[in-house]
Structure formats: structure tokens, C-alpha cells
Amino acid sequence: MPVERRPAPPEPHPRLIRRWQRHLANERLEERVYRGLAERKSGEEREILLRLVEAEHRHQQHWIDLLGEHAGRRRFPDLGTLILSALGSLFGSVFILALAQQSETSSPYDEDWYATDAMAADEKIHAEVVRALAARSRARLSGNFRAAVFGANDGLVSNLALVLGVGGAGLPPATILLTGISGLLAGALSMGAGEYVSVRSQRELLDASTPNPETHSVIGALDIDQNELALVYRARGMTAGEAEEAAANAIDAAGDPGWSSRAPSALQAPEHEELGTGLGAAASSFCFFASGAVIPIVPYIFGMTGIAAIVTATVLVGLALLVTGGITGVLSGRAPLPRALRQLAIGYGAAAVTFVLGLAFGSVAA
Structure with a gap:
């Protein structure tokens, strides 16, 4: 049901003025984000984004009219809008659009009695427009990038679990380092071999069906x-x-x-998605896995030992898991923070289990 909209009071409360100023700041920042995206695009996508810029400008005018003499006071936008703007200058359009989709979906105008019904409806439509643009960008995103994220995450979790397991058992640092390197090579080679067989099998299956x-x-x-x-x-x-x-x-x-x-x-031969070569896929998987698996052994490479090495490895992997989890969330069209925390919890959970088992086996062996 539409929210009942209130007319602006003749003497707005200072708290209400601050809220309107924040809405205005959000709209101004979102306009800059969409305009910046439009400058990177051409053709139809550019036109669509510029239309969104116009809509955000209309929304600004609504709050300017309500604020009157208070419109000149600049306030900080919401944290989420600030993050969106900051990331916009660092990452590609797929990340910006995914975050913009989240921002439009969580618009406060549904519940704000001083926003118009048209503005609340605009925000819902904007979310769908941005969702469609983000879907285009995701479709164009290289499959190798997805493979990089997931491969690196596999290396992070599996080698951290391995290193903490043997570290919990009380083995010497040199043995832990050797174990970590062995886990890196074994896992990367396994990933590469598996990817090679997978791509070759897919190609042979397509050839047999053509x-x-x-x-x-x-x-x-x-x-x-x-x-x-x-x-x-x-x-x-x-x-x-x-x-x-x-x-x-x-x-x-x-x-x-x-x-x-x-x-x-x-x-006629049917059209199929380009699979790439088996050797190329194998090399990519090897490198992606190894890039994640090397992080847990970095403290031992630099000569750290004992609890300090374990804590450092855990912190480094935790930061990397937050990054890969956040990227996975963005690529999936979801909020990045919950996915980053979920990835962290899964990785730490697996590592904790092996660390406890290592402590148990170490005490038994002793």
C-alpha cells in the first residue's frame, strides 16, 4: 500500500532538516556515480545512465524545495552511498552497478512520509534498470576472472587448514613450511589437471555431438x-x-x-560457448589456486615461528577471504559484506577444525 505522504511543516524540526539534507546529499552523490558510469559507456547504455542522472536531479529538486534556505548546508551522504562512490573510482562498472542495485533496492523513500509516491516508485524502477545493466556487465565479465576468485579462495582455505593442522600438532617451522609448499603444489597441480581433463572432455563431447x-x-x-x-x-x-x-x-x-x-x-554445427584450450585452462587454475595457497605460508617463508606465525597466517588469510567473499557477493548481485563474512566464517571454521585435530594428535603423539 502507498505510504501516506505528509505536507512539509511550516517550521521543520532540526532533526527533520538533517534527514532531508542527507537525502539530498545521497541523491547528489548517486547522480555523480551514474554520470561517471555514463562517461565510460557508449550507445544505449550511456543513454540509459544519463536518464537515471536526470531522475536523480529531479529528486534533488524535491528536497531542495522542502529545505528552502536550509538547502545550502552540505551533509555527508549515508555510509553505503559513500562506499559506492569510493569503489566507483577503483573498480569496473560491474562492481559499481551491483552496489548501485543494492542502494536503489534499499531506498528509504517507501517509509519516508515526505518523499512522493512517484519518487518511491522511481527508486524501484531504478533498481530494475540497474539490475539489467549489471546483468549485462556480468555476462561480459570474463569467466577467467570468476575462476581466479574461486580458485584463489580454494587455495586460501585448503592450505590454511593444512598449515594450522600441522602447526597445531607442534611440528617444527621448517616442516610446516615444507608441508605448506607441498599442499600448494599438490592442490594447484590437482586443480590444473582437473581443469585440463574437464575442458578436453567437454570438447570431445561437443565434437561427438556436432x-x-x-x-x-x-x-x-x-x-x-x-x-x-x-x-x-x-x-x-x-x-x-x-x-x-x-x-x-x-x-x-x-x-x-x-x-x-x-x-x-x-x-549444421550448433553454436557453443567458447571453452578455451585445455592447457590454458590448466595453467590458469594452477596459478589461481597457488596465488591463494601461498598466503598461509608467507609468515614461515619470512622465518616466523610458533603462535606468531599461526596468528599472522590466520589474519592474512582472513583479509584475503573477506576480499574474495566480497567480490563473489558483488558478482552474484548480492550485498558484499554478508558474503565476505560468510566466506570468512567458512574458511576459519575449516581451519579451526584442523587446528584442533592437530592439537589432539600432537598431544597423543607426545
């Missing part, structure tokens, strides 16, 4: 009354009548010049 490009050259020699071309169409889902008609049309057209470029769909 029609032979030479088959269309024999269609003109088929007997239109006794031919098996119709069976190809039936095997691909057509009814018997549809398949017979399609086969007859294909045979009739087979004599036309340039017919091979218009081969029947049943004989």
Missing part, C-alpha cells in the same frame, strides 16, 4: 521418395510429417548455388 560438415554434400544425390534425411530431422525432435517436408525441401534446394551455406539446421 554434425559432420561433409554430410550436406550428398543430399542432392538422395532419392526424394526413398531417403533417410527425414530420419535425421525426426531424431532431432520433428514429427514424421514435419521431417518428411523438411527433407523434401532440403533435397529440392540442394542444387542451388551457395546451398551449402544454407544447409538444413539438422546438419
